[in-house]
Structures are given as structure tokens and as C-alpha cells.
Amino acid sequence: MTDQPQMQDVVTLERRGAIGVITLNRPEQRNSVNRALSDALRAAVKAVEVDPALRVTVLRGAGRVFCAGMDLKAFASREIEGVLDGEGGFAGFVRLDRTKPVIAAVHGAALAGGLEIMLACDMVIADRSTKFGLPEAKLGLLAGAGGVVRLAARIPVVKARELALTGRTFLAEEADRLGLLNRITEDGGAFDAAMVLADDIVESAPRSVAAGLALSRYTELDDEGRAWVRNDALFADIFASDDALEGARSFAEKRAPVWAGH
Structure with missing residues (x-):
């Protein structure tokens, strides 16, 4: 039985058998993350978590x-309460505790916070022409x-530094070589391929899936726990800077930023 989502919702949840399909639904805003989307995404993931009939999520x-990524117009006007520091961190998702696997079906672009949402998923299928990137440094921000x-x-640290410090975009072929993707599909095929992968997971025993997911995250989460402490301190400093506000304003105003260095 498939739920019929209300299309005005900024996030929708459909139930397709044992698979939950969560859709970011601000297409005119390129699914940029504001408070409403953060709250709705958190609620959708939690709904999957407590529903015993749902075993896997596909996020698209x-x-x-x-x-x-983040709605920079909301950031420039300081309308971002709860987007970054609410339960689950950014978008209500990137640090949310959960036990069921989430597969990202990615197309078009996964940029800035969009890439961070993708990285918070457990598996990723992407269209061949998808663009990825962390442009935050170009905007006076920090990813x-x-x-x-x-x-x-997850990738060679020299590559991670290059991508974080230059903010350059890269395509699915490079993302795959770096080990960020499970597979690439021809354009328009990512969602269907993600559903096939989800179906494969559903055929496995529920407790085995939960245990395998938890064990595969064990070292990762332990390392991340230590890194988040430093991350949060640096992010708070950058976030409060004049350059962060200038980056968001220059983006909204479609002009080159003028960095003050503080």
C-alpha cells in the first residue's frame, strides 16, 4: 500500500511495501534546507524508525x-534557527540516531549541505551527470x-582537503572512483536502482540487517564522535564571522564576495 503524499508538504513519506520513500519536496528552491524542511525530514525518518513494517528508506x-544545501537566503536573514542545531543536526538528519538503512537516490546536484545529507546516508546511487561539491569555503562558511x-x-585525506578548501564541483565518475557511491546509473535511473537495492536488503533478515548496519558504523561513529567536538567549535567560530554573512549575502545578491578576514 502506497501512501499518497500531500504535494504541498516540504517532505513526503510514501510506504511502498517494506520500503519507505522520503522525498525532499521544495523543487522550486532546489530542495534547499530551511526550518520547515529540517523539521519534516526529521519527522519522516523517525516515522520510518518506529514503523515495524518499514525496513529500508530511499531518500530522494x-x-x-x-x-x-542550506537555504542561503534564510541564512542571510538569520532565519535558520533549528536548521543547524536542532535534533539530528543539519536538516534534522545528518546526526540523527537511527537503526534502519537509508539509501540516497541522487540526481542533478548534491551540493554543500546536500552532499552532507548524502554522506549521512548508508548507501548512494547517483545519476551519471550528478554534480557534487562542498562550496562552503567560497561562501565564507565551513562544511x-x-x-x-x-x-x-572515507576518501584519501589529500583529496578531501582539496575538495573542502577549493570548493570545486566534481561529477559522479570521480565520486565513484573516490568510493562515495555504490553505483552510477544513466540519468533518470538512480531512484529505480535504489529501489532494487532496497528490495535486496528487504530480503535479508531484519535483525541481521540492523546488526550489520550497527557494526559497520562502529568504528566510523567512534572516530566521528571525537571529530565532531572539534568540528562544532570551528563551525561556531566561522558561523558567527562577518565573512560568513558576507558570503551568504553575496550569493543572494549574485555578486562576488568581499572578504574582511574576520
């Missing part, structure tokens, strides 16, 4: 892109929602 984005921490843990 409506419209042209998976997610373009402090897991971007730097998780990239440095």
Missing part, C-alpha cells in the same frame, strides 16, 4: 536536483554538518 529529491569530517574519513 523532487525536481531537477537532489539538494542544493560543518559532516562534510569535511566524513570526506576525510
Whole structure:
């Protein structure tokens, strides 16, 4: 039985057998993350967690892109309470405790916080033309929602530094070579491929899946726990800086930033 989501909802949850399909649904805003989306994504993931009939989640984005990150217009006007520091961290998701696997079906672009949401998922399927990147340094910000921490843990650290410090975008082929993807599909195929993978997982024993997921995260979470302490201190300093506000304003105003260095 498939739930029929209300399309005005900024996040929708459909039940397709034992698979929960969560859709980021701000297509006109490139699924950028504001308070409403954060609250709704957290609620959707929690709904899957407490539903014994649901075993796996596929997370996707409506419209042209998976997610373009934080809503910088909301940031520039300081309308971001709860987006970064609510339960679960950024988007209500990147640090949320959960026990069921989440597969990201990525298309178009996963940039900034969008890439951080992807990195918080357990598996990733991406369309071939998808663009990835952490452009925060170009905006006077820091990829402090897991971007730097998780990239440095999963790919060669010199590559992680390059991507974090230059903010350059890269395509699915490079993401796959770096080990960030489970597989690449032709454009338009990521969601269907993610559903096939989810079906494969559903055929496994529920307790075995939960135990395997928990064990595979054991070392990762232990390392992240220590890294988050330093991450949060650095992020708080950057977030409060004049340059962070200038980066967001220059983006919203479509002009080059003028850095003050503080």
C-alpha cells in the first residue's frame, strides 16, 4: 500500500511495501534546507524508525536536483534557527540516531549541505551527470554538518582537503572512483536502482540487517564522535564571522564576495 503524499508538504513519506520513500519536496528552491524542511525530514525518518513494517528508506529529491544545501537566503536573514542545531543536526538528519538503512537516490546536484545529507546516508546511487561539491569555503562558511569530517574519513585525506578548501564541483565518475557511491546509473535511473537495492536488503533478515548496519558504523561513529567536538567549535567560530554573512549575502545578491578576514 502506497501512501499518497500531500504535494504541498516540504517532505513526503510514501510506504511502498517494506520500503519507505522520503522525498525532499521544495523543487522550486532546489530542495534547499530551511526550518520547515529540517523539521519534516526529521519527522519522516523517525516515522520510518518506529514503523515495524518499514525496513529500508530511499531518500530522494523532487525536481531537477537532489539538494542544493542550506537555504542561503534564510541564512542571510538569520532565519535558520533549528536548521543547524536542532535534533539530528543539519536538516534534522545528518546526526540523527537511527537503526534502519537509508539509501540516497541522487540526481542533478548534491551540493554543500546536500552532499552532507548524502554522506549521512548508508548507501548512494547517483545519476551519471550528478554534480557534487562542498562550496562552503567560497561562501565564507565551513562544511560543518559532516562534510569535511566524513570526506576525510572515507576518501584519501589529500583529496578531501582539496575538495573542502577549493570548493570545486566534481561529477559522479570521480565520486565513484573516490568510493562515495555504490553505483552510477544513466540519468533518470538512480531512484529505480535504489529501489532494487532496497528490495535486496528487504530480503535479508531484519535483525541481521540492523546488526550489520550497527557494526559497520562502529568504528566510523567512534572516530566521528571525537571529530565532531572539534568540528562544532570551528563551525561556531566561522558561523558567527562577518565573512560568513558576507558570503551568504553575496550569493543572494549574485555578486562576488568581499572578504574582511574576520
